[in-house]
Amino acid sequence: SPLPNPSVTAVLNVQKQAMANGAPGALTRIDSGTSSYRISRGQADTAAHAAMDADRRFRVGSVSKSFTTVVLMQLAAEGRLDLDASANTYLPKPLPDDRITVRHLLSHRSGLWDYTNDMFYYTVPGFESVRNKVFTYQELIDLSTAHKVNNEPGAAHSYSNTNFVVLGRLIEHLTGVPMATHYQQRVFEPLKLRNTSYVHPGTAISGSHARGYLRQDDTTLPLVDSTEQTVSWGQSAGAVISNAADLNRFFSSLVSGKLVPQAQLQQMMSMVPVNSDGTQSYGLGLRGRKLSCGVTVYGHTGTVQGYYTYAFTTADGKRSMTSMANTSNNGTVNTVLGGTLEAAFCGTTVA
Numbered sequence: 040s041p042l043p044n045p046s047v048t049a050v051l052n053v054q055k056q057a058m059a060n061g062a063p064g065a066l067t068r069i070d071s072g073t074s075s076y077r078i079s080r081g082q083a084d085t086a087a088h089a090a091m092d093a094d095r096r097f098r099v100g101s102v103s104k105s106f107t108t109v110v111l112m113q114l115a116a117e118g119r120l121d122l123d124a125s126a127n128t129y130l131p132k133p134l135p136d137d138r139i140t141v142r143h144l145l146s147h148r149s150g151l152w153d154y155t156n157d158m159f160y161y162t163v164p165g166f167e168s169v170r171n172k173v174f175t176y177q178e179l180i181d182l183s184t185a186h187k188v189n190n191e192p193g194a195a196h197s198y199s200n201t202n203f204v205v206l207g208r209l210i211e212h213l214t215g216v217p218m219a220t221h222y223q224q225r226v227f228e229p230l231k232l233r234n235t236s237y238v239h240p241g242t243a244i245s246g247s248h249a250r251g252y253l254r255q256d257d258t259t260l261p262l263v264d265s266t267e268q269t270v271s272w273g274q275s276a277g278a279v280i281s282n283a284a285d286l287n288r289f290f291s292s293l294v295s296g297k298l299v300p301q302a303q304l305q306q307m308m309s310m311v312p313v314n315s316d317g318t319q320s321y322g323l324g325l326r327g328r329k330l331s332c333g334v335t336v337y338g339h340t341g342t343v344q345g346y347y348t349y350a351f352t353t354a355d356g357k358r359s360m361t362s363m364a365n366t367s368n369n370g371t372v373n374t375v376l377g378g379t380l381e382a383a384f385c386g387t388t389v390a
C-alpha cells in the first residue's frame with residue numbers, strides 16, 4: 040500500500056523539540072518520487088548567527104559505515120574476498136581470534152571492544168585530546184585488542200567502531216588503494232555526490248556547511264564548537280562528510296541496485312533484530328527501522344562530535360529522508376530527532 044504523505048508540520052515540530060532540548064539547529068530533507076521537501080530551523084553557526092538550511096554539509100559519523108560496506112561488497116562481488124573467510128586471511132597483522140570472519144565485522148558480531156568507550160569516556164577532554172590527532176588503523180585496532188572481547192565471534196550483536204576500522208585496514212591491504220580513492224571512484228563519482236567527501240586527515244569542511252556543537256558532560260557549561268577535527272579516531276567507521284541530498288541519493292541508489300549487485304544487496308538488507316520489540320535491526324553495514332505504519336526503512340544513524348544524523352530510505356528507494364541536528368552528547372536530542380522518521384515515512388507526529 041502507498042505510504043502516507045510526509046508531514047512537514049510533524050517534521051517542524053520535531054525540529055522545534057530538538058532545539059528546545061539544546062540543538063542550535065536542525066535540517067531535514069525528504070525526497071519522495073519527484074517531490075523534495077527541504078525543512079530546517081535554527082542556526083548553522085551560532086557565532087555568525089547564520090541560519091540553518093537543508094543543503095548544508097555536515098559530518099555524517101557512522102553513516103560512513105554504509106559507504107565502507109558498499110566498497111567491501113563491490114570487492115566481494117568482484118571475487119576479491121570471501122565474506123565467510125577469516126578476516127585474518129586479508130589482514131597484515133592478525134586479530135587475536137581467527138574465527139572472526141569478514142561477515143562478523145560487517146554485522147557487528149565479532150565481539151571486538153570499541154576503543155571509543157575509553158577514548159570518549161570524558162566527552163570534551165577525550166575529544167580535545169584526539170581532534171587534531173592522526174591515527175593509523177593499526178593503532179586504533181591495537182587500542183581495541185588490548186581489551187577482552189565482548190562476545191565469542193558470531194555469538195551476539197555488539198556494535199563497535201573497531202569492526203569498521205578493521206574493514207578499512209582490510210580493504211586497503213587487500214587492494215593497495217586508499218579508502219579515499221575507493222569512496223571517490225566507486226561511490227561519489229558514479230552517483231555524482233558533489234557534496235560528499237572523505238578528506239581525512241584534513242579537519243575542514245569545505246563549502247556551505249553547518250558548524251557542530253558538542254555538549255559538555257557538565258551541561259551547565261557552554262557548548263563546544265567541534266566543527267574542525269580529523270575524525271582520525273573514526274576514518275572508515277566515521278569520517279565521511281556529506282549533505283542530506285547526497286545521503287538520500289546514496290541510500291536510494293543502494294537499495295535500487297545501482298551500487299552493488301543483487302546478491303550482495305540482499306545480504307546487506309537481511310536484517311537481524313537488535314532490540315527487544317524488533318523495531319531496530321542490523322544487516323551488513325545497514326540499519327533497519329520498523330515504523331508505526333508498518334514500513335521498514337533502511338539506512339544508518341550517525342553520532343560524531345557536534346552532529347546527529349538519521350539517513351534512511353524505503354526498500355524500493357522511492358522515499359528517502361535525512362535529518363541532522365548540529366549538537367551531540369545529548370541523548371534527548373538524538374531520540375527526538377529520530378521522530379523525523381515517523382513524520383517522513385508515516386506522516387505522523389510522535390507523541
Ligand SMILES: CC1(C)S[C@@H]2[C@H](NC(=O)CCCC[C@H](NC(=O)C[NH3+])C(=O)[O-])C(=O)N2[C@H]1C(=O)[O-]
Pocket residue numbers: 099100101102155159160161162163165198200253277340341342343344345346367368369
Ligand atoms: C552507535 C552510535 C550511537 S556510536 C557510533 C559512532 N560514533 C561514535 O562512536 C562517537 C562516540 C562519542 C560521541 C560523543 N559522545 C561522548 O563523548 C560521550 N561521552 C558525542 O556525543 O559527540 C557512530 O556514529 N555510531 C552511532 C550510530 O551508529 O548511531
